[in-house]
Amino acid sequence: MNVIGYIRVSTLGQVKDGYSLTYQKDEIKSFCEKKGWNLLECFIDAGISGAKIDEEALEVEREGFQDMLTKISTSKVDFVIVLNTNRLWRSDIVKVLVHRELKRYGVDVKSIEQPNYSIYKKDPNDFLVNGLMELLDEYQRMEIAMKLGRGRNMKARQGKYAGGRAAFGYRAKKGQKFLEINHEESLVIKRLFELKGNFPKWSLSELASQLNAEGYHTQQRKKFTKMQVKRILDRREFYEGTYCYGDIKTKGVHEPIL
Numbered sequence: 588m589n590v591i592g593y594i595r596v597s598t599l600g601q602v603k604d605g606y607s608l609t610y611q612k613d614e615i616k617s618f619c620e621k622k623g624w625n626l627l628e629c630f631i632d633a634g635i636s637g638a639k640i641d642e643e644a645l646e647v648e649r650e651g652f653q654d655m656l657t658k659i660s661t662s663k664v665d666f667v668i669v670l671n672t673n674r675l676w677r678s679d680i681v682k683v684l685v686h687r688e689l690k691r692y693g694v695d696v697k698s699i700e701q702p703n704y705s706i707y708k709k710d711p712n713d714f715l716v717n718g719l720m721e722l723l724d725e726y727q728r729m730e731i732a733m734k735l736g737r738g739r740n741m742k743a744r745q746g747k748y749a750g751g752r753a754a755f756g757y758r759a760k761k762g763q764k765f766l767e768i769n770h771e772e773s774l775v776i777k778r779l780f781e782l783k784g785n786f787p788k789w790s791l792s793e794l795a796s797q798l799n800a801e802g803y804h805t806q807q808r809k810k811f812t813k814m815q816v817k818r819i820l821d822r823r824e825f826y827e828g829t830y831c832y833g834d835i836k837t838k839g840v841h842e843p844i845l
Contacts (some may be wrong), residue, residue: 590619590666590697592629593655595674608633611670618668618699622669627662630655659692666697672704677725740835747840749832754822755806756844766841773844775803776826779819780845791816 592615596607612629619626652675658664667689667742669675675696676682686706689696698704717818739749747767753759757766775798782794789797791813799810823845825831830839 588622588665589627589663590623590624591627591655591658591664592616592619592668593631593637593652594629595632610833611674612710614699615668615672619695624666624668625719626668627664628658643819656688656692659689659694664692664694666695668697668699670698671700672696672698681777743839744835744837747830754825755819756826757841768842768844770808776819776844777804779816780826781825784821791820 594608596611608631613739614723615629616626620819630651655667659667667675672682676687680751689706696706698703742749748759753766756769756772759766777799779794779798782789782797786793795811795813797818798816803811805811805815822831824836825839826844828839828841828843830837830841
């Protein structure tokens with residue numbers, strides 16, 4: 588019986604830690620040895636979410652998954668071995684896409700933690716058990732997201748940096764609970780609002796053109812567009828010291844630029 592293993596960790600922390608990767612690989616090897624199956628290879632996707640919802644994500648971001656499909660298409664493979672089916676998918680849409688790709692080559696899934704699972708089985712009891720396990724995984728994922736959201740909202744109400752991409756003009760260092768000013772970008776913001784005050788009738792395109800003419804540039808060292816100018820102007824409250832996060836607005840602990 589020829590089989591291949593598939594391993595995925597969803598966060599960079601797990602990748603650096605190495606435990607989750609090693610644990611999955613050891614479990615797959617041990618499982619195959621007990622069964623007397625020939626483990627051809629193990630494919631890995633590190634730091635990749637299992638909830639990507641389209642084919643492009645599977646093709647571009649999950650390189651290990653694509654390499655696995657290439658192996659399946661060129662070799663006789665009976666099963667893909669995983670610790671749990673949530674290593675292959677975390678959403679119903681991705682599940683359908685994965686099933687489609689594996690069925691194309693006549694390959695089934697063997698889950699160590701879900702011994703009765705098969706992408707071909709129609710037994711109602713197996714369907715119920717596997718479905719409940721997948722629902723439990725989804726519940727745990729939603730619970731974690733909810734707890735993280737509560738923590739971020741609490742920080743936001745205190746005016747602290749709640750995560751996410753830092754606004755133009757600021758930078759967030761790892762481990763910090765506040766944003767610090769990016770001096771170079773803050774000059775752009777001050778100049779833009781100065782231009783807006785001096786020439787209130789100028790269009791967004793005219794403001795962008797003036798910034799570009801004066802040698803200012805975006806974070807990517809490119810020229811400003813009218814949409815980038817609009818995003819900065821729309822954040823006036825934030826640049827004046829109000830921290831905004833979703834529907835939360837409060838006095839921020841960050842230093843104002845304006």
